[in-house]
Amino acid sequence: MEFSLAAFPLLILAAWLEGISWAQLGVLLVLATIVYNTLLAIYRVLLSPLANIPGPKVAAVTYLYEIYYDVWQGGQYFKRIAEMHEKYGPIVRINPDEVHFNDPEFIDVLFPGPARKTDKHSSLGRRTGTQDSIVATVDHDMHRKRRNTINGFFSIASIRRLEPIMQESMRKLLARMATAGETGEVLRMHFVFKACTSDIITKYAFGDSFHFLDEDDFATPYMEASDFFHLFNHAMCHFPIVGTLLAKAPVWAIKTFIPGLSDMWDKREMWLEQVERIKASPNPDRFKDTIFEGILSSKLPEEEKTNARLAHEAQLIVFAGQLLVHPDMYQRLREELIVAIPDPSQIPCYAQLETLPYLHAVMQEVIRLHPGVVSRLTRVSPTRPIEYIDQRHGKTYVLPPGTPTNMTCQIAHMNPKVFQDPYTFNPQRWIDNRRLDRAFIGFARGTRNCIGMNFARQEMYIILATILLRYDVYHGQEGPTLELYNTTRERDIDIVRDMIIPFPAKGSAGLQLRVRS
Incomplete structure (x- = not known):
């Protein structure tokens, strides 16, 4: 019920003063709720500044429509929004307060440069449980202050200096794959890649990694726990009490009542200890190259360096298979790599790879079909109205300042007017049409x-280059090869559920590979 809780104590007080019975009070509360929601629905449909925005009326009236698809159906609202665009056009109202776009020409208006202030919406912080992180920071100016403290750590020059860390992880990854080739172990690549990338980013963030690649099972219990946590995302957004209870619950309560989160909570304690160790270190130089040292040595006020806020940054950092079914593309990319790096035992550096045209095309196509974040990218213009001209219907819409506006990667990247045969994996499209980048988000x-x-x-x-230089696609030949194992695109690769990050179908084991040495 969308009834203001503030009205309840007033009604109870009035009932006490008038001597109304509890039964009469119950009837009064029901009637008040009906009247309130009726008036609210009339306002939202007829009088709201967004009343003229196309879209289903039920979505304009209540958040329950979105809740049904995302909470009850499990991350399905992005599909319903795509259907809305097919019916109503490039601009639709998807809930009482929010407007969604599917127009590549409007991307730079929704996601502007520094000339216009851009806030985020508080819903992102609620969904991720990281309200105090840089990514979820609502206010434009506060975001700039927080981001400026670590911008240097993510510059191209700084990332280049990370290559020794990446190469160390690549050697471990190759060793694990070689062992799997000898033992016949089937690798669940979802967990393998997460273990690899987690080790790299945590090493950069804290000065030490979780060493997931050293664990026999690639830290599968933790990976499953972090995936399980994402199942709460939509509930935390629409029912903030869920996120509050999870954040405040002691470790013993989580392990007792939600055992699926146990391993993640154990690791969370570890990264909080790492932050505390960095803060208390008598030798600051030890951490001079880590992200958290950058935050702690910055000019941010002390309230920006509390354990509670840094815990949200740490959690966000820790969170952070098409080619095998297209052997012709696999072979083309492999040939390009072999020409650039003739020694297959060499772990390539980024300078050798960044100018390879087909590798770039493959990466763009992979991210187009499978972006790292599926949840819609909500932005708020706090001081200026947003004007949109719908060329298809010849209408102009003006959204008042403060209106949440957004696009969704998966919807924008599947727009057939921009990406012909959008469901088809086709890296060549990026080579044939360089202007496709304008529609890439x-x-x-x-x-x-x-x-x-x-x-x-x-x-x-x-x-990708390291693996392709070592392994060919298996066709019955000798030598190091990779073969898909019990993997289908529709069930295991495609985005079936939006849990902020892309999720496959329920019960899917994700991309699985058999390595042959």
Whole structure:
């Protein structure tokens, strides 16, 4: 019920003063709720500044529509929003307060540069449980202060200095894959890649990693726990009490009542200890190259360096298979890599990879179909109205300041007017049409884009190139090869559920590979 809780004590007080019975009070509360919600629905549909925005009336009236698809159905609202655009056009109202767009020409308006202030919406912090992190910071100015403290750590020059860490992880990854080839172990690559990337980023953040690649099972219990945590995202957004209870609950309570989160909570205690150790270290130089040393040595006020806020940054950092079913593309990319790096035993550096055209095309296509964040990218213009001209219907819409506006990667990247045959995995499209980048929002855009974009690209390039230089696609031949195992695109690769990050179908084991040495 969308009834103001503040009205309840007033009604109870009035009932006490008038001598109304509890039964009469119950009837009064029901009637008050009906009247309140009726008036609210009339306002939202007829009088709201967003009343003229196309979209289903039920979505304009109540958040229950979104809750049904995302909480009850499990991360399905992004599919319903895509259907809305097919029916209503490039601009739709998806809940009482929020407007969604699917127009590549409007990307730079929604995600502007520094010329216009851009806030985020508080819903992101509630969904992730990291309200005090840089990514979830609502206010534009506070975000700039927080981001400026670590911008240097994610510059191209700084990321290049990370290559020794990445190469160490690559050697471990190759060793684990070689062992799997000898033992016949089937690798669940979802966990393998998460273990690899987690080790790299935690080493950079804290000065030490979790050493997931050293664990026999690639820290599978932790990976499963972090995936399980994402199942709460939508509930935490719409029912903030859920996030509050999870945040405040002691470890023993989590392990007793939600055992699926146990391993994640254990690791959370570890990264909090790492932050505390950095703060208390008598030798600051030991951490001069880590992200958290950068925050702690910055000019931010002390309230920005509390354990509670840094815990949210740490959690966000820790959170942070198409080619095998297309052997012709796999072979083309492998040939390009072998020409650039003739020695297959060499772990490539980013400088050798960043200018390879087909590798870049493959990466763009992979991120187009499978972006790291599926949840819609909500932005708020706090002081200026947003004007949109719908060329299709010849209408102009003006959204008042403070209106949450957004796009969704998966919807924008599947727009057939921009990406022909959008469901088809086709890296060549990026070579044939260089202007496709204008419709790409895999790392968002503008001043609130992904701060780790350079880091992510370098990591993906090096991991993919390292594996492809060592392994061919299995066709019954001798030598190091990779073969898909019990993997289908529709069930195990495609985005089936939006849990902020992309989720496959329920019960899926994700991408699985058999390594042959």
